[in-house]
Every structure is written in structure tokens, then in C-alpha cells.
Amino acid sequence: MILKGWTVDLGSCSTYAAPRCCASCLGPQEVEVKAQTSQKSGNIRTTLTMSFPYCQICAKRAVLEKLRRAVILVIAGLLGAGLPAGAWFLDVPVPAWARIVAAIALTAPIALLLALATRPSKPNAPATARGEAVALLNTHGSVLCTNPQFAWLLAQANGRQPREGTLWFTTEVLSPLTAGVMGVLLLVCWAKYGDAIPPSSPPPRAPAAAITVPSPPPRMTATATQPSPTVRRPGPTTGKGTTSPSWGR
Secondary structure: OOEEEEEEEOOOOOOOOOOOEOOOOOOEOOEEEEEEEEEEEOOEEEEEEEEEEEOHHHHHHHHHHHHHHHHHHHHHHHHHHHHHHHHHOOOOOOOHHHHHHHHHHHHHHHHHHHHHHOOOOOOOOOOOOOOOOEEEOOOOOEEEEOOHHHHHHHHHHOOOOOEEEEEOOOHHHHHHHHHHHHHHHHHHHHHHHOOOOOOOOOOOOOOOOOOOOOOOOOOOOOOOOOOOOOOOOOOOOOOOOOOOOOOOO
16 A cells, blocks of 8 residues: 655755656657645645656556546545544434444445445556656655656666655545544534534434313203193182073063
8 A cells, every 4th residue: 555666865956867767668758747735734725736757658647547536536525524423413322422433433444345346557668657756745846756767777877776664645545634633623513512512313203292171061951841730629609699681571
């Protein structure tokens, strides 16, 4: 995962000489590919850009490797932040910090496997670089060459002496580091703001209070009662007589 080669300290970066051959396969120079690095010291950021010779085929590999590195690091960053964030809001009976830590532990291996799966195969000889054949190590003009013969030619052209060197921060190393850093940042965010962010699932609803419905009063059965007829009994007769007129007496 680390890149081993030969280091040449060019010293003055404004004036340097490069051989007129491909930095990877030593074929005739056809194009130039820029190598760039930057360092920050306090509030000052220094960026160094240098150009080195390539043939068309090796230059294409160098450009594709730059593109792959950018895409892999973006995916690693999204993975490092997205997976712990999903674990944060996951509704399971496990503490949030334990879910986030477990997710962070998964992101780094996944990012590494992604970088290894997309790593280009080693080119056929005499080419020596899967991507860039010359990498800048710092802003002081130190470069790492994958081809030892090109390193010797570059050193002789600038009055330098090559030595063995190593490039540690390759795509395969940076991808799990990026995922891990993003996960740790999200863990810090949870520790600081975790209580202020509501959970994804709504809180359990309180049981509704029992409502007592009064029972209706018993229904009364109406019975129609007919009044009994009043029978008047004749009272005693008084002794008064009636006079009937008589005719023709």
C-alpha cells in the first residue's frame, strides 16, 4: 500500500532540469504531467507544482490515478460520515455511542477494500508506475521516482544524489484514514449535540386515560291505565207526588 522508490532533492524549485524521456518507461517524451503538493504552516499555505515528462500511455495512467484518488477519497469521506450518522439515528436498544463506535470500526476496512478493489494493476515492463511515476513529497522540491534509472538521470541533471525513499500517503492509506477521521468528527458532534437533536422515532405515546361513560338510567315501561267508569247509584226517592191532569170529569 505504500510506494517505494528513489528520492531526489531538487532544492530550488524555480529552476530544475528534467530528462527528455518518460519518467515511467524511459520512452521518448511526448507530454508533461503536473505533480502538485501543498503544506500549511500557521495561516500560510504553500503549494508547489512541478511538471515531468511522460509518454502518452504512461501519462494516461497518471491522470486516471489522480481521478481515482479524488473519487475514492470523496466516497471514503461520505462513508465515514454517513454510516455513523445512520447508526446514531438507528432505533435499536443499544446506546448511541456504542452504535457510532461500531460503525466507525466498519468504515475504515470498507474504505480500504474499496481502494484496493479499484487499484490498477502493475504495468508491463519497462513501465514502473501504476499511476504517477514522480510524486512530490514536500514543498521543498523533494520528489519520489518509481523508476531508478530516471531518478539517476534527474539527479545528474540537477547535481544531486538519489537515495531510497517511501511515499506513505497513497490512496490505499488515505482512504481508511479519511473515513476514520470523518467518523471521529461525527462522534464528537454526537457527544456535544446529541441531547439537542431529537431521535428519529417519535416517543412512545402515553396510554389514553380511561373515560367512564355513565350508564343510561333504566328504561321505565309505560303501562296505560284506563280509568274505571264511575257508576252513580240512585239515591233515595223523596215522597213528592206528581199531579196528573184529569180530563172529562
